[in-house]
Amino acid sequence: MPLLWLCVSVLAIAVVGFVFGRQRALSSAGGDIRSLHSLPNYYGWNVFMKVTVPVFGVVALWLIAQPMVLQSSIAGMIPESEIKEGSNMGLVMAEVRRTANGIENAVAAGVMSDAMARDTNADSAAVTQLLKDAGQVVTSEVSQSLLNAAQAFRSMHATGALLMSIVALGVALAAAGVAAMQSKPDFKARNAVERGILMLLIAAASVAILTTIGIVLSLVFNTIEFFRLYPALDFFFSPEWAPSFSGRGGSSKLGILPLLWGTLYISIIALLVAVPIGLFAAIYLSEYATPRIRSIAKPMLEILAGIPTIVYGLFALLTIGPMLVSVFGQDGLGWMSGGRAVMTAGIAMGIMLIPFVSSLSDDIINAVPQAMRDGSYGLGATQSETIKQVVIPAALPGIVGAVLLAASRAIGETMIVVMGAGAAARLSLNPFEAMTTVTAKIVSQLTGDSDFASPEALVAFALGITLFVLTLALNVLALFIVRKYREQYE
Structure with missing residues (x-):
């Protein structure tokens, strides 16, 4: 049955x-x-x-x-x-x-x-x-x-x-x-x-x-x-990623370093875009915007969170990439040879992460007691001084959590990377070159006609557990920062 x-x-x-x-x-x-x-x-x-x-x-x-x-x-x-x-x-x-x-x-x-x-x-x-x-x-x-x-x-x-x-x-x-x-x-x-x-x-x-x-x-x-099939030292310390799909991995080079570098590089650029814009938007919505503007602006901003990542990938491929090429390509500064690059994926991913940062930061800033603001005003501080010296420090542990959520989301993103950054595994500091990430390679190694009994397929699990340990380390670091700053207000 x-x-x-x-x-x-x-x-x-x-x-x-x-x-x-x-x-x-x-x-x-x-x-x-x-x-x-x-x-x-x-x-x-x-x-x-x-x-x-x-x-x-x-x-x-x-x-x-x-x-x-x-x-x-x-x-x-x-x-x-x-x-x-x-x-x-x-x-x-x-x-x-x-x-x-x-x-x-x-x-x-x-x-x-x-x-x-x-x-x-x-x-x-x-x-x-x-x-x-x-x-x-x-x-x-x-x-x-x-x-x-x-x-x-x-x-x-x-x-x-x-x-x-x-x-x-x-x-x-x-x-x-x-x-x-x-x-x-x-x-x-x-x-x-x-x-x-x-x-x-x-x-x-x-x-x-x-x-x-x-x-x-x-x-x-x-x-x-x-x-058991592939040396651990070669996986963790080899600077080259070149799977041969020969069946037993004898001629494959499966070093994680280029993938890990691409993951961190694209995530850093995404956070550099998302964190300032999202935090400034949250400060404006919670401290400066009138109720009417807030009722319109916040839902419009949060619409970005509902857009599928494949749409962001298309936006990166068809809009952000050509724009960057027009400025940094052969007709401009000559730094960029194609639309697929770390910068293309990083900008698109950063736009996707803005509502994660802004919405959470806005709720956290609003949770700061009004008495702290009133006390600052009573001592003669201006609104901007109150925000910089009272509100933001008080809300910092929650803001760190919001940034952590955005970082975890960036590290685990796949579609934007595949469409915006390309599939090249390389170690480079040039943000206008194509690179790839751990998640993109996990998908590529587990799809197609590769033999599941081969290291080229099983390497996806090693990549996955490495990514898991990386995000766990980020969580531990965030907890340390939260506890350190929280003690100043308890």
């Missing part, structure tokens, strides 16, 4: 249980609500929650555990000769899963018969050709052992899905029966439901933490696989 239909079936059982549990509670009380400990709906919700929560928990655990069980079972079918030099079992299993999914899609499209998909004596060359005809990505000819492993994986996966459906429906029916039997006048249904809701709220609050842990672990494990 497909997962969607399984969820629909469980919810249907839960809804029927809700109605039955409510009616049973009323019937056992002789129709008198006053004889019940809780309102009738609580008895229904008790059944509903005791059906859905255990079942979805079982399904979630099953979906997590099944791939591990399948991998351990299928790994024994892969001969040592199938593991090529520079590869490992995990990467071969990724190829097995990809082949199994390709077979499933080919059968669904009618390109391959189900009998051939199950035939362990099927010719691997014929299957490879059928997969290519079905539009499935096949990096090389599927070997016979890998084909047999993929067929076994597909069969075991289907069996596991069927067992999961049977177990889930069985648990749902059993839980519905047990919960319905509890629908008696003396059962404290309200207390049970409130405890369940409390547990759901705790689980919801834990999602962010668990998601962060999952992201970090996925990056770490794949990064470890990458460093």
